[in-house]
Amino acid sequence: MLLSRFWYLILSFALAAAAGILFVAQGFYNRHTERWMNEALSADASAVSWFLKDDARTKAAALLPVSLTPDLREALAKSSEADEVSKEVREKARNALTKAAKEIPEDSKFFAIFAVDADGRVVGQWNYAHRDDKDWNLGGHAVVADALAGWVRDDAWITDRGLTRIVARPVERDGGGEPIGAVIGFTIVDGAFAQRVSERTGANVAFYFQGNRSGAATRPSPDSDTEAFKSADFDVMNSDIKEAAVTEDYTQKGRSLVRRPRQDVGLVYTRMPGEVWELGSGYIVARRVTLLPTPLDFFKAADQSDKDRAPQTVLVAIAVGLGLLGLIFSIIEHTLPLRAFKRAAHEFAVGKVDTLAPSRFRGLYKRIAADVNDGVDKVLSKGGITRRAADLESVIGPLPAQPQMSAFAVPDAAGSAPVQTPAAGLPRAPERKAPPAPPGARPSQQGGLPRDEPSVPVAKVVPKPSRPGAPAPPAPPPAAASANSAITLIGEIAPASQPMSAPSPVDELADWKLVYEEFVKMKKQCGENTDGLTFDRFKGTLERNKAALVARHSCSAVKFTVYAKDGKAALRASPVK
Amino acid sequence: MVASRRRAWLVGALAVVIPSGVLAATVKGKVVNTSDLLNPVWNEAKDPGSHRYTFREPSPSVPADARILRGNLSKEMCIVVLGEGKAEPLKKPIRVVVEGGRTSHVTLVVAEKQEILFENHDPWDHAIYEVTGKGGLTRGTMTPEKAGSESHKRAWTPPGPGVYEIRDEISPGLRSWVVVEPRTHKALFPNRKGDFEKLELEPGTYTLAAYYSGKQVGELLPLEVKAAPAEQPLKDPLKAGPDKKAPEKKDPKDDKKDPAKGGG
Numbered sequence: 001m002l003l004s005r006f007w008y009l010i011l012s013f014a015l016a017a018a019a020g021i022l023f024v025a026q027g028f029y030n031r032h033t034e035r036w037m038n039e040a041l042s043a044d045a046s047a048v049s050w051f052l053k054d055d056a057r058t059k060a061a062a063l064l065p066v067s068l069t070p071d072l073r074e075a076l077a078k079s080s081e082a083d084e085v086s087k088e089v090r091e092k093a094r095n096a097l098t099k100a101a102k103e104i105p106e107d108s109k110f111f112a113i114f115a116v117d118a119d120g121r122v123v124g125q126w127n128y129a130h131r132d133d134k135d136w137n138l139g140g141h142a143v144v145a146d147a148l149a150g151w152v153r154d155d156a157w158i159t160d161r162g163l164t165r166i167v168a169r170p171v172e173r174d175g176g177g178e179p180i181g182a183v184i185g186f187t188i189v190d191g192a193f194a195q196r197v198s199e200r201t202g203a204n205v206a207f208y209f210q211g212n213r214s215g216a217a218t219r220p221s222p223d224s225d226t227e228a229f230k231s232a233d234f235d236v237m238n239s240d241i242k243e244a245a246v247t248e249d250y251t252q253k254g255r256s257l258v259r260r261p262r263q264d265v266g267l268v269y270t271r272m273p274g275e276v277w278e279l280g281s282g283y284i285v286a287r288r289v290t291l292l293p294t295p296l297d298f299f300k301a302a303d304q305s306d307k308d309r310a311p312q313t314v315l316v317a318i319a320v321g322l323g324l325l326g327l328i329f330s331i332i333e334h335t336l337p338l339r340a341f342k343r344a345a346h347e348f349a350v351g352k353v354d355t356l357a358p359s360r361f362r363g364l365y366k367r368i369a370a371d372v373n374d375g376v377d378k379v380l381s382k383g384g385i386t387r388r389a390a391d392l393e394s395v396i397g398p399l400p401a402q403p404q405m406s407a408f409a410v411p412d413a414a415g416s417a418p419v420q421t422p423a424a425g426l427p428r429a430p431e432r433k434a435p436p437a438p439p440g441a442r443p444s445q446q447g448g449l450p451r452d453e454p455s456v457p458v459a460k461v462v463p464k465p466s467r468p469g470a471p472a473p474p475a476p477p478p479a480a481a482s483a484n485s486a487i488t489l490i491g492e493i494a495p496a497s498q499p500m501s502a503p504s505p506v507d508e509l510a511d512w513k514l515v516y517e518e519f520v521k522m523k524k525q526c527g528e529n530t531d532g533l534t535f536d537r538f539k540g541t542l543e544r545n546k547a548a549l550v551a552r553h554s555c556s557a558v559k560f561t562v563y564a565k566d567g568k569a570a571l572r573a574s575p576v577k
Numbered sequence: 578m579v580a581s582r583r584r585a586w587l588v589g590a591l592a593v594v595i596p597s598g599v600l601a602a603t604v605k606g607k608v609v610n611t612s613d614l615l616n617p618v619w620n621e622a623k624d625p626g627s628h629r630y631t632f633r634e635p636s637p638s639v640p641a642d643a644r645i646l647r648g649n650l651s652k653e654m655c656i657v658v659l660g661e662g663k664a665e666p667l668k669k670p671i672r673v674v675v676e677g678g679r680t681s682h683v684t685l686v687v688a689e690k691q692e693i694l695f696e697n698h699d700p701w702d703h704a705i706y707e708v709t710g711k712g713g714l715t716r717g718t719m720t721p722e723k724a725g726s727e728s729h730k731r732a733w734t735p736p737g738p739g740v741y742e743i744r745d746e747i748s749p750g751l752r753s754w755v756v757v758e759p760r761t762h763k764a765l766f767p768n769r770k771g772d773f774e775k776l777e778l779e780p781g782t783y784t785l786a787a788y789y790s791g792k793q794v795g796e797l798l799p800l801e802v803k804a805a806p807a808e809q810p811l812k813d814p815l816k817a818g819p820d821k822k823a824p825e826k827k828d829p830k831d832d833k834k835d836p837a838k839g840g841g
Binding site for chain 1: 618619622623627628629630631632633634635636638639640643644645646647649651652676677678679680681683698699700701702721747748749750751769
């Protein structure tokens with residue numbers, strides 16, 4: 001299960017890493033998006049500021065031809081000298097102003113133009129009806145006073161049309177000297193103006209005064225573009241502008257920091273130069289961004305083109321590959337051992353084998369097999385039935401492969417007539433009576449399973465060893481095992497086995513010689529090839545097996561007997577205490 | 578003899594019957610030393626730090642010595658005739674027009690309990706108020722002039738002697754002063770050159786004073802009006818500032834040093 005568990009671990013780490021990467025990516029994206037938005041908004045605010053300045057200069061330049069109109073200069077000169085402005089002078093100034101206004105380039109058109117004399121009295125006006133033939137003085141405004149003193153400048157007022165940008169320049173005499181008047185151009189800051197600003201600067205911009213929006217325009221975008229900033233998004237300023245207007249940056253520097261009245265909208269408020277500076281007037285630049293509250297919002301925010309750009313083939317291949325790898329690991333470590341266990345259990349169930357060989361299984365199945373065997377043995381022992389000795393291989397695990405000793409098997413407890421030849425000179429184990437078997441119980445042997453605990457008895461039903469040349473006695477029926485002296489319990493920590501003493505090395509060697517001869521004979525009887533099966537090699541195998549058994553069972557000796565199993569010669573090993 | 582007696586009786590009778598105003602003389606005079614007077618609003622407005630413009634630059638065709646921002650005396654200076662005792666207010670309110678970024682009289686000196694009537698002549702709203710809030714002229718909107726409507730007017734009587742500064746919520750550049758001087762016998766406004774010609778005063782002793790931006794400026798000028806002749810020009814001008822030894826010559830470099838030339 002190591003592979004599977006390791007695989008789960010890898011998958012867990014991979015999933016955690018992917019989630020971590022998403023979180024990092026989300027934070028990175030949001031941080032950079034906000035940074036980009038802040039920089040973009042700052043650039044937008046500066047661009048609008050530059051545009052307003054440039055526009056004011058352009059408008060001032062557009063007023064120059066107006067101020068040079070001869071009729072207008074003549075009218076203003078007369079008016080400046082008189083206490084009262086005559087109708088003729090007013091008419092002359094108005095006509096001159098109207099003619100000059102029409103020649104202003106379209107980009108620099110004014111909403112209205114006024115001509116004032118040196119005293120600030122409105123002598124003529126174009127496109128603005130107010131006290132046409134009565135006195136109206138504009139000279140108190142600083143921009144007009146400056147123009148009458150020979151300066152060109154701009155301003156911004158709140159008029160009946162809302163936020164209004166003003167440009168004024170002096171009107172001079174032919175021969176120079178102090179100005180005889182000034183021309184003043186009005187530009188209403190409305191939606192059209194905002195649109196022009198937006199087109200020139202690329203900014204989403206809205207103008208406001210006294211907390212009210214006076215004109216807004218956004219960059220053109222298709223209606224389907226839900227991420228684009230719309231004019232309606234400027235409504236967020238309604239609830240934010242009061243708070244923004246009291247911030248230190250706004251009041252002192254004239255521009256607020258980036259404000260986020262809504263998660264996806266950033267605003268920068270900038271005060272507009274002019275008289276309106278103190279009237280809570282200015283402009284807003286805004287941008288809309290998509291921030292991700294959670295990493296999963298990447299998928300919501302991504303459009304189809306983003307999804308199409310993802311390496312889908314690679315992603316599918318990774319998913320399939322990793323999935324297959326996991327399945328393979330699962331099959332190898334789970335399905336195959338389970339099936340092997342299932343097969344063995346089935347064989348056990350139908351009686352093909354008497355025990356589950358733990359050595360054939362891996363991992364937990366080995367323990368399950370041992371527990372099943374133990375359970376069966378205990379149940380049988382309660383009924384007085386013992387199972388035959390366990391396969392040596394099942395006891396000590398896989399043995400070294402030897403062509404002559406390919407199988408160490410325990411003869412069937414029912415005495416399936418293996419040729420059993422105890423080693424010569426080995427003392428016989430005392431015979432033990434087997435408990436009575438319950439009706440229908442299978443012949444069995446107690447303790448025939450590998451145990452890690454040495455105190456657990458290892459009982460093996462061993463037929464009485466036969467002498468060389470003697471025919472193998474048939475195995476006695478289990479019921480008669482207790483009475484049959486040929487059946488000996490060996491390896492069990494039982495009184496009966498205590499008298500047995502370890503053979504001397506000389507006796508053991510002689511005994512192994514006999515076993516060897518019987519083994520060769522048995523192989524020949526079974527039609528097996530005995531070429532190369534020398535006694536030395538045979539002895540070496542026995543010594544290794546003996547050592548393994550002695551170490552495992554703390555026995556003093558091991559007795560080997562020859563028998564036939566499945567048409568092949570085999571050796572049976574029995575630990576002797 | 579009889580004829581001369583009759584003439585004397587006739588003159589005496591006329592002197593009793595004809596109101597004293599008929600005998601008033603017209604005083605003509607001039608206010609001088611006004612070159613340093615400038616509306617503080619304009620001074621502030623040319624300062625780049627006040628953020629009143631995006632650009633302000635001299636017109637290249639206007640000579641530098643003509644590009645001097647000066648106060649408009651006809652609107653901003655008030656010449657006051659102070660009597661020897663407490664003067665009575667005029668029966669009719671003094672009309673002050675609010676238009677074009679200022680009031681028609683930027684500085685107005687009145688006697689106690691004189692009613693002032695403000696009228697909005699601009700096509701947009703104004704909302705004038707007295708700065709300290711103690712003068713009784715609270716914030717109130719004056720709409721544009723409309724036929725049959727009085728909403729473009731506001732009447733106000735200053736509560737007592739003192740200087741009251743008036744400002745406008747909608748037009749921050751508008752700043753005016755009303756000075757209540759109990760001895761104010763008359764107030765008049767010169768033309769842009771500083772001349773005043775229509776000061777009609779009854780024979781008597783007065784003091785002339787010039788007020789600018791809510792303050793008395795220059796020297797007080799004693800004035801004695803006689804019954805005749807009808808026009809009595811002042812021997813000395815009313816000085817609104819100290820005498821200057823020599824006329825100032827404008828340094829061309831001043832234009833370059835003028836911080837107001839920069840952009841806002």
